[in-house]
Amino acid sequence: MPGDGSPYTAHPPTDRAAMLEAVGAERVEDLFDVPEAVRFDGDLGIEARSERAVRREVRSVLDQNADLVEFLGRGHHAHYVPSVVDHLADRSEFLTSYTQYQPEVTQGFLQALFEYQSMLVELTGLPVANCSLYDAATALGEAALLAARVREASGETVLVPGHVAPGRRAALERYVDGAGLAVATYPMAGGTVDVAALRDVVDDDTLLVYAETPTVRGAVEPALDAVGTAADDADALFCVGSDVLALALLEPPAAAGADVVVGEADALGLGTGFGTGHGLFAAREAFLRQIPGRLVGATEDETGRRAYTLTLQTREQHIRRERATSNVCTNQAWLALRTAIHVATLGAEGMVDLAEDQVRYARDAAARLDDLPGVTAPADDAHHFREFPVRVPGDAARVRDDLRDEGFAVHAVDDDLIQVCVTEETVAGVDDLTAALAEVVS
Amino acid sequence: MRFDYPPERRYRPTHEWLTADEPRRVGVTDFAQDELGDVVFVELPDPGDPLTAGDAFGVVESIKAVSDLYAPVDGEVATINESLFDRPELVNDDPYGEGWMIEVRVDAAGELLSADEYREQVE
Amino acid sequence: MSDDDRGYTFDQARWADDDGYVSLLSEAAPGRAEPGDALPDDLTRDELALPDPAEPTVVRHYTRLSALNYGVDAGPYPLGSCTMKYNPAFLEDVAALPEAAVHPDRPDESVQGVLEIQHRLQRALARIGGMDAVTLQPPAGAAGEFTGIEVTKAYHRANGEGETRSEVLVPSSAHGTNFATAAMAGYEVVELPPGDDGRVDIDALAAAVGPETAALMLTNPNTVGLFERDVVEAAELVHDAGGLLYYDGANLNALLGRARPGDMGFDVMHYNVHKTFATPHGGGGPGAGPVGVVSDLAEFLPTPHVRETDDGYERYGPERSVGKVHGFTGNWLVLLKAYAYVARLGDEGLRDTSATAVLNANYLAEQIGLDVPYGPFHHEFAATAGDRDAADLARAMLDHGVHPPTTKWPEFVHEAMLTEPTEAESRRDLDALAAAFDAAAAADDETVANAPERTAARRIDQVGAAREPRLSWQALGDENAGTGD
Structure with missing residues (x-):
């Protein structure tokens, strides 16, 4: 009607x-x-x-968004999403299904999530991964709350790096407020962790040490082992933040002693979505019953066939209520499916190749920008993945705004630092960006 | 009567039993294991941990339920039944025998029920 | 299936071999890729071992998996308190507009389109809930609860009562998230027992409320579909004691355009857009859980908030903001779908939605043979399986071609089968559901114990899954992650 x-x-x-x-x-x-x-x-x-x-109305309103080439990252990355991801994930048997509480008729989604967990186990090196949290920021919040629950760690302070996305830190602070934890910062040097300075900051009160690779400024962290040791020495847990594509190339965080790995999985499978995230979360076996969120396990049906089911649900709010490991219920399952399909489509070779491309894009673009008078790129000593800071003459915010007027979006991250992120989606625009920056800083 | 309650033991209303003789062991009743269903996980304290009568000392889980275990005595944990970590089903199969949970050093017993009193409460 | 069954055929097991459905790992032997020279060796992994299927294999794999899965597009999905309604197809096209795919760190003037849609949705949700301000940041319902309770906490702290107001009151019939949320925010949870009529016992509430009360969290209609008739009195009790009233929006579908939490005295609420506003559940998210508040609480909302200025729209930090509950601004692509849904329906459509949802639940409750305690219902009802196990009966319903309801919850209904058909079910589908209820209830014990028999997987060993958790290919080890070969 x-x-x-x-x-x-x-x-x-x-x-x-x-x-x-x-x-x-x-x-x-x-x-x-x-x-x-x-x-x-x-x-x-x-x-x-x-x-x-x-x-028509939505399109016409959204048309007011300026037409900018986005050299933006800092926790939300645009990678090309193959068509098969949309076409397969959009099948309504997946898209319009509920959480898999009736496993007999949701085996397809359960298996896809089990396979997603398995992919994360390989990527992180940790033996247990859940089937998603909201985003990297809330996953970090959950990691801190896990640390506060387990016997292995003591203390009430969560240490985060000097370079961390403000949104990620703010969400962490909100998450840990109820548990009475504090968040403090340790210094960086040359774009990566200043390990000596970190050692000065870590003490008995340290509950969790968080480090990122790549950092929010795109730097690959060379001293993860030392950070992990510093955490260990203080009976603190060690949490590493990364993303699903970088993990295909970098040393698995577990090898550096990570107890928990968090990060963005939206880098694969989703594309840019104004910050719509997809949090990955993996942990050591010892923390199995303290992990937040849903876990899919392999088992059998009564005919002896392999089957899958949500398991260890007594951790969760619908059973354990106020003593649950988290209040999380609905998470980002469909995005986990999308990530899994994207990873499957790339395969091992494709993942490593795409990840190595991001290193080269950053290196080549930095070299181009570094040739400009008064411009230093990268502005630190690190290896970079996708993105890097650029020292510009004059006020970074003004440079950012002037570049926007030329049709390019970059970050302004400090008084004289802008940040540029290059992926396969934007690499073709690096020449134009270089020309525009030359104009802006001249 | 559906369930068995050894007469020489003492019981808490929260379904734990305590043996009368050394070693003084603590576990859960036949009734409790049946209510819980298939036990999938048992969390126990460390030997040496103090116990206070009426306070929780551990957790027993089935697929859809979680129950605290309450100490029947003041005292200390002497040893724990580590075989439950690999075989939690022992709680179902043999609640008064191999499914025991902890051995305790008793300073003072809490208020406990006889087998008959406990049976009356649950049945 | 018998002639009476009009449901879906679940038996998609034709894709499986004798040992179960093949895994991706078995379809494509693990590739082992070694990094090249982009980075120094000490920074990179030695190798990456993941399946390396060709694209046609990927397509087959996930298409076959989809055939093992059931979605509401295929048939009724009457999970109580889940609001599994039809997800209009065009919403996916709206969310896929390339103009929507922008980065959140762009400056405001270059994302005016996004901010305008967000502002419009904030206003529409505020009107629907009778609230003064709405944040879109929480990425799910439970995140909305957390945001709302954190706003409550910030309000009490601002009044110098952060320490004294240490309790959150939650009826025992509430969703588990309410308890978990209050605990996560650092509150003591005080559980309120249900009254004889299945609603909040106002005397028990009066006894529990006091100077320690930070908030009462209430779901209305409650989790068995009953309207909390004493809600105004409850609000007065809580407000007189200095506490705030939180509305869990899980069941808002029942009241769209007909009653508003703000008018009932609620101070803060969340909306489940993946329930009420038809964005697909996606097998467990992404959803979105916007939070509405009365004007006194608006200054505590998360950062950034969107407002209209003379020049357009801007993001800003409310004066005493609780900060952030998400790294950016929430699940934008989901919120965009919710905006399109609300715009498509308008006032009349929203009112028709609640009316039809309530009519359908009442009709279905009338058609089935099982006892349905309490009433009158709105969008859902809890039938009781009587001396049967509700989960067993649910599995038996699968053999009659429908997805069963939520079972064994809420606990105060004996062997509950919590059923929410939503407005999307036709009379024919409701009759099929009723027939499945009755057929399952009439089945003999052996049939029920063996059910389901016509599903891709039969009864599943959940005990084994929990006793020996195997959560990845790697944990399956020699058994192989795949076909058992």
Whole structure:
């Protein structure tokens, strides 16, 4: 009945009448047991539109977004998503299914999530991965809360690197407030961890040491082992932040002693989505029963066939309530499916090749920009993955704004530092960016 | 009567039993294991940990339920039944025997029920 | 299946061999890729071992997996408190617009389109909930709860009562997330027992509320579909004691356009857009859990918030913001779908949604033979399996071609089968559901104990899965991750 209610309710008027009769009501309003005082009889003031009109309207509003080439990263990365990812993940058997509480009819999703967990085990080197959290920031928050629960760690301070995305730190602070934990910073030197300075900061009160590779500024961290040792010496847990593509190339964090790995898995499978994230979370076996979120396990059905099921659910809120490992319920399962399909499509060779490309893109682009007078790129001593800081003459915010006027988006990260992120999606624009920066800083 | 409650042992209303003789062991009753269903995990304290009557000392889990284990005595944990970590099903199969959970050094027993009193409570 | 069954055929096991469905690892032997010279050796892994399937193999693998899965597009999915409604197809196209795919660190003036949609959605949700301000940042319902309770905490702290107000009251019928959220925020949880009529016992509430009360978290209609008739009185009790009232929006579908939490006295609420506003559940997210608040709480909302200025729209940090609950600004691509859904329906469509959802639940409750305690219901009801095990009966329903309801919850209903058909089910599908309920209830014990027989996987050994957790290919080791060969 277009124009007469929702297009997504299923009853012709005759059915509606028969159903009302079956329940003994004259009008559907009679079924609402809502006291008069709190009934709403007003207008919400929302005008219904046709599907066509809504699509046109959304597109025309979104068209107001400026047409910029985005050299942006810092925790949200644009990689090319192969068509098969959309086509397979959009199958409605996946897209319109619920969490797999009825495993007999959700084996497909369960297996896909089990395979996703397995991919993360290989990528992180840790034996247990869950099947997603919201994003890297909230996954870090969960890692800190895990540290506060386990016997292996003591203390009340979470140490984060001097270079960390402000949003990631802010979400961490909110997450740990209820547990009475504090967040403090340790220094960086030359773009990566200043291990000696870290050792000065770590003490008995340190609960968790967090380090990233690549860092928020794109630097590959060469001293992860030393960071892990510093954490260990203080009975603190060691949490490494990374992303699903970088892990294909870098030394697995477990080899550097990581107890927990968090990060963004949205780098594969999703593309840019205004920060829509997909948190990855893996941990040591010892923390199995302290892990937040859902876990899929392999088992058998009664005929002896391999089957999958959500398992160890007693950790979760629907059973353990106020003593659950987390309140997380709905997470990012469909994005985990998308990531898994993307990883499968790339394969081992494709993953490593794509990851190595990101190192070369950053290196080559930095070399181009470094040739400009007054410009230093990269502005630190590190190896970089996708992105790197650039020292510019004058005010970085002004340079960023001037570049925007030329059609390019970059980050301004400090007084005289901008940050440039290059992926396969933007590498073709590096020449133009270089020319524009030359103009802007001249 | 569906369940067995050895008469010489003492019971907490929360379904733990305590043996009368040394070694003084603690476990859960036949009734409790049946209510829980298949036990999949048992979390126990470390030997040497102090115990306070009525306070939780461990956790027993089935697929869909989690229950605290409450100490029947004041005292200390002497040893724990490590075989439950690999074979939690012992709690179901043999709740008064191989499914025991901890051995305790007793300073003072809490208020405990006789087998008959416990049976009356649960049945 | 018998002639009476009109449901879906679940038996997609034709894709499996005798040992179970083949894994990706078996379809494509693990490739072992070694890094080249992009980075020094000491920074890189020795090798990466992952399956290396060709694209056609990937397509077959996931297409076959999809055939082993059931979605609401295939048939009824009446999970109580989950609101598995139809997800309009066009929402996917809206979210896939290339103009939506922008980076959050762009300056405001270059993302005016995104900010305008966000602002419009903030306003629409505020009106729907009777709230004054809405944040879109929480990425799921539980994250919305956390945000709302953190806002509550910030409010009490600002009033110098951060220490004294240490308790959050939660009815025992509430979703587990309410308990977990309050604990995560550092609160003591005080559980309120249900009254004889299945609703909050107002006397128990009066006894529990006091100067320690930070908030009462309430779901309305509650988790068996009953409207909390005493909600105004409850709000007064809590407000008089200086506490705040939190509305869990999981069941808002029942009230769209007909009653608003703000009008009932709630101060803060979350919306589940993946329930009420038709964004697909995706097998467990992404969802979104926007939070609405009354004006007194608006200054505590997360950063950034979107507001309209003379020049357009801007992001800013509310004065006493709780900071952030997400690294960026939440699940934008999901929120965009919710905006399109609300715009498509408008006032009339939203009212029709709640009316039809309530009609469908009442009709279905009337059609089935099982006892349904309490009432009158709104969008869902809890039938009782009686002397049967509700989960067994649910598995038996699968053999009649429908997805069963939520079982054994809430616990105060004996062997509960919590059923929420939503507005999307046709009368024919509701009749099929009722037939499946009745057929399962009428089945003999042996049939029920052996069910399901017509599904891709039969009854699953969950005990074994928990006693010996095997959570990856790697943990399966020699057994192989695949076909058992």
